[in-house]
Amino acid sequence: KIRVGGRLEEPKYRRYVPSLRYYLLLSILRHERDDEGISPSSFAASVVATVPDKKHAADESLLEPYAYISSTPGKDIRTALIDCFDLWLHVPDPAVLSEIKHIVSSLHDASLLIDDVEDDSNLRRGVPVAHAIFGIAPTINAANYVYFLALERCLALNNEGASRVFVHEMLNLHRGQGYDIRWRDSGSCPTETQYVGMVIDKTGGLFRLAVGLLQSFASANRDVDYVPLVNDLGLYFQIRDDLLNLVDDEYMKGKSFCEDLTEGKFSYPIIHCIRGGKGEGEGGVGTAASTQLLSILKRRTEDVDVKQYARRLMIDAGSLRYARDECVRLKTEIVTLIDELGGNGPLLKVIDALHAQVEKIPENFMNR
Template structure:
């Protein structure tokens, strides 16, 4: 098992861990508080410039057949010309197919990826119309992938609300997610750049490879090594960060920019390891996703992997994962097992090292010109 001194595979051997406060103990709620949707307007959740269509059960919804750039309307010429939907496909039918996607779409996440993309564009100077296409593409992929993840993980809550497949059914939700994968591909075609399409396909393959290994370990009850887990994260979680950077590089107006791929990988690892930690230690996550949901899923998360490898003769934790229990007392015992092996402290230290490496990469880029303020602010959101 890797120790903090051994994390040279991530180029952090010389970094001292940042001070990160210990997590407070959290109490599993008997019934999570479920925030209600706001009904101030059915179009409040729409991204700028997206047209309206009628959705059964909703007043209006987003039709992604015509996505404008920064609210200016679709381009009328060149590679950015909108790939309009077949006129024979009724808007009402589009609303039916899109409904599970839109259900999740209107409850936004933290928006870290968008903030990172816009901050890096200080250096890349991608034209705003093309940057909007890249942002929309990444947003579609991310939202659609969450719909599938929740089904594969048998989740019950997402962002404090019932998961889409418990509202619309598994079959309709799978179809809606797959539909928006292709809508995203249709959107990236507007760039008119074969390199952009190649990057998109390659990173989508990597994403599914990473997800496949994560599911395999869970379903086969195989605890991966820390290095194997980090490789999986690079494919799965780091893929969307990396893809955004590669797409921006194809559209940049500057002949050369800093190499952002390493920073994208660090952001991806940080994003996932922090999520693993918060899932087991954060009251906010308990409200949004349920108490220690990763244990009910049976997931080999970063703290779990560390704990199992620290004491391989103790079979308690791996057997809790095997049960996929929703019992709060059982999950509290699993948390106690990880506390005994120092796994949460180790995870906090690892997160601190990732943050320090990311800040170093950002500052190195800043030395070559360009403001680092917004990238550091995005990184601040990933601190514990």
């Protein structure tokens, strides 16, 4: 029982999941007050005592949308990056390293479930999106369920630094996703600087989360600042993805033809074209090409002829070349940063493999 205003009452927290005990305890002990006669320390101890100490028993039948997307083969870039960064950081316990991989992988797949709902996508990894099979509500619930299962696993590692990284980067990820959605739904084209900030939040979030978890358990290089490298990796990955979405036949097999146009997404080359070849300010917004492309985005068209015309507008504006050149610049910067950090052969191989698709883009997409 706990004392509330001079009365002893039964606590009302018996059904809360185990991870709540840690957050309640940390929150109360860090902000000790004695409101309404409640003793913070005794209250925290009482709450912790009533929360079961056993791990939550997940109901797999509620996780079918997640199991579905996890069973379809993806690029698994994040697991490869974890192995590469571990060559620098040397997490001593293989079990902890395995848990970090599981946490990051599950968060990524769960975020894809949400992305596909928010983008009204049709295909993911060459198969129908999960919500087209299981429904929107069950898919959203499964994704959120997985987020908290991942948090539970992170808390079970009993490392406050890791828990802080987890929460901080998940907040960043959702902030970035929020910007992306707001621009799309309002039809407001961001500047290049705004786009970069969004990508560093959204795409870079899981990359930083992975490296941050590794550093929380590292036996070497714990104080090295890998954030500039990780941010560049996230930015490269997203701009490359934006470019391939518009030009790569193999990429389109896993989704649909120029899917970003159907989603109304302000991707890197689309922003360049709408802003008339300018990265900042209003640039050339208002030109015929920018006005037409913006109108096409707002229509969320699935008409292939219209999307081919939109792509031609971007080719003529030099926007696809601009995106490719930025990929080349970022790759060069990434290689330099890797060298400055002491070198990492496997990481360079991952970057080369990613960049190979950029180098294969036909030159006719680059001609103005």
